[in-house]
Amino acid sequence: MSDSPDIFGSQEPDGEQAKPSAAELEAAGQSALFGDPIAPTVAAPEAPPSELAPVVKAPVKAPATTQPYRVLARKYRPQTFGELIGQDAMVQTLANAIRRDRLAHAFLMTGVRGVGKTSTARLIAKALNCIGPDGTGGPTIDPCGVCEPCRAIAEGRHIDVIEMDAASHTGVDDVREIIEAVRYAAVSARYKIYIIDEVHMLSRNAFNALLKTLEEPPAHVKFLFATTEVDKLPVTVLSRCQRFDLRRITAPMLVENFSMICRNEGVEADPEALAIIASAAEGSARDGQSILDQAIAHADMASEGEGTHVTAEQVRDMLGLADKGVQRKLLAALLAGNGSELLDVVDRQYALGVEPIALMRGQMELVHRIALCQLGKGEAQGPSAEEREAIADWAAKLGAAQVHRLWQLLLKGHDEVRTAPEPIVAAQMALLRVMHAADMPDPGALVRKLDEIAARPELAGQPIAGQSGPDAAASQGASPARSDAIAGHAHAGPPPSWETLIAQVEAAGQLRVGQVMSDWIRVIDLAPGHLRYQLAPGYKEDVGPELRDALYRATGERWQIERGGADQDGTPTIAERRKAEAEAEADIVRNSPMVKAAMDAFPDARLLEHGGEKDIRRA
Numbered sequence: 001m002s003d004s005p006d007i008f009g010s011q012e013p014d015g016e017q018a019k020p021s022a023a024e025l026e027a028a029g030q031s032a033l034f035g036d037p038i039a040p041t042v043a044a045p046e047a048p049p050s051e052l053a054p055v056v057k058a059p060v061k062a063p064a065t066t067q068p069y070r071v072l073a074r075k076y077r078p079q080t081f082g083e084l085i086g087q088d089a090m091v092q093t094l095a096n097a098i099r100r101d102r103l104a105h106a107f108l109m110t111g112v113r114g115v116g117k118t119s120t121a122r123l124i125a126k127a128l129n130c131i132g133p134d135g136t137g138g139p140t141i142d143p144c145g146v147c148e149p150c151r152a153i154a155e156g157r158h159i160d161v162i163e164m165d166a167a168s169h170t171g172v173d174d175v176r177e178i179i180e181a182v183r184y185a186a187v188s189a190r191y192k193i194y195i196i197d198e199v200h201m202l203s204r205n206a207f208n209a210l211l212k213t214l215e216e217p218p219a220h221v222k223f224l225f226a227t228t229e230v231d232k233l234p235v236t237v238l239s240r241c242q243r244f245d246l247r248r249i250t251a252p253m254l255v256e257n258f259s260m261i262c263r264n265e266g267v268e269a270d271p272e273a274l275a276i277i278a279s280a281a282e283g284s285a286r287d288g289q290s291i292l293d294q295a296i297a298h299a300d301m302a303s304e305g306e307g308t309h310v311t312a313e314q315v316r317d318m319l320g321l322a323d324k325g326v327q328r329k330l331l332a333a334l335l336a337g338n339g340s341e342l343l344d345v346v347d348r349q350y351a352l353g354v355e356p357i358a359l360m361r362g363q364m365e366l367v368h369r370i371a372l373c374q375l376g377k378g379e380a381q382g383p384s385a386e387e388r389e390a391i392a393d394w395a396a397k398l399g400a401a402q403v404h405r406l407w408q409l410l411l412k413g414h415d416e417v418r419t420a421p422e423p424i425v426a427a428q429m430a431l432l433r434v435m436h437a438a439d440m441p442d443p444g445a446l447v448r449k450l451d452e453i454a455a456r457p458e459l460a461g462q463p464i465a466g467q468s469g470p471d472a473a474a475s476q477g478a479s480p481a482r483s484d485a486i487a488g489h490a491h492a493g494p495p496p497s498w499e500t501l502i503a504q505v506e507a508a509g510q511l512r513v514g515q516v517m518s519d520w521i522r523v524i525d526l527a528p529g530h531l532r533y534q535l536a537p538g539y540k541e542d543v544g545p546e547l548r549d550a551l552y553r554a555t556g557e558r559w560q561i562e563r564g565g566a567d568q569d570g571t572p573t574i575a576e577r578r579k580a581e582a583e584a585e586a587d588i589v590r591n592s593p594m595v596k597a598a599m600d601a602f603p604d605a606r607l608l609e610h611g612g613e614k615d616i617r618r619a
Ligand SMILES: [Zn+2]
Pocket: 129, 130, 131, 132, 133, 143, 144, 145, 146, 147, 148, 149, 150, 151
């Protein structure tokens, strides 16, 4: 596969074994030809060829010190299908095809980097060309490994097995060479085999040139393609290949593989250390083995001649990962709303060299596990008992909606930390924001709470009265004091309410006057048979006579209508009051602690009225 040069290529050599050159370390990650010219297959773990079990029997001894050092990914490259981890389905299919002699002319191996695509291609080459120890065998799923073709292929010197990396040979000329050579029979083997790695890198012309041969390949030719990006292949090529999708290797399988390697290498390793490496490898055996290599080198340096022991702590340090325990502490502080503890944890981790982005990722991973656990899927995932316990505990305590909000807030924070000029500051702010918003009720609960606020009269009423000032009382009709003062002057009886009067006027069919009364008239004094008023700015007509007439018709009484002086401020009109009420209402909502928290958490959020002001008031 077209592996990028190994990031761990600068590995420190250990003292006892021969030092690996930088070139060799790098080559381990590269699609080098088979085997190793320096030390041929001797060091390869030997498994009985017929065994399909994933774990390999191998001497439980450290390699002899005379052997040159070989990176693990290369040393443990599978030599039989049995050693290929996690691809049982594919091996089964292939075994069936070989047994029934129904082999396609072209195979396509797909899958993420490091799952064993090239290894599989080489194994297939062996399987097809093996002649068995006695030289009479046919194609087999269990290549013997001892016959001349097997050994030559393993050592990368078989003349009829041609490997090409399409990443560096994309042109039509490269393909043409192949096509020319295809015509000639295999020199010494049963099949002439072309392994083309990263085949999606071929140019369109190169594909077209290849297509003709793919359509009618000579019987002695097999093509083995490998690719990480199968969608980039032309469908004309896809349709001519038998396709094998190699699976991402699961973490438990990787752990098993790593412990086997550790046993063989005479290295002790914490189970948690291997679990961390498996998780960092993301399904790639080779990436995982490279990390393990590095971890063993670190442990060697630390051991000072004692037995090598790979600890979880070393691996975390090496990978710049936050300690799981610390991650749980951080989440606990966050959920408990303990901001100072939260900042302490973040600062300590930063001082230890943990990247802020790793902290965010760690939190997201925890939340993800909690979500899985809530669905009964995640129990077995935690590497340690403490972690499993903590996750189960959170899964029981947190609501599903809360977990999802946590995830969203963390995801947003993660993006901010990634792009921020000062990631540590961004991480602190993001985590604090998550903390403040973490215990917010979900939207459903929020709506119920708003309804509650709106329904509580003391809350709904207060600020409105406060806004209208001392005149508010007049809006309810007239203040007792005022009605007393006026009572002596004309009619006795209860003081009329302005709203009632408007209703009466409208009921008498004088809708226009009613409209004017509610929209434009600011009442200064109101008593039975007496009205002193101001007009709201903007209304120019003299409403006096019309008003007198309308009130007479509506109440059957003569009214004394008087326009107040410019210095007298009336009670705001009904329309003005409604507007003020709606604003006050929105203020209550805005100032309620919950909504404030929501606004802080989502700075871009806006408060929308649902169904207009009346709905908010009377919900
Ligand atoms: Zn063989």
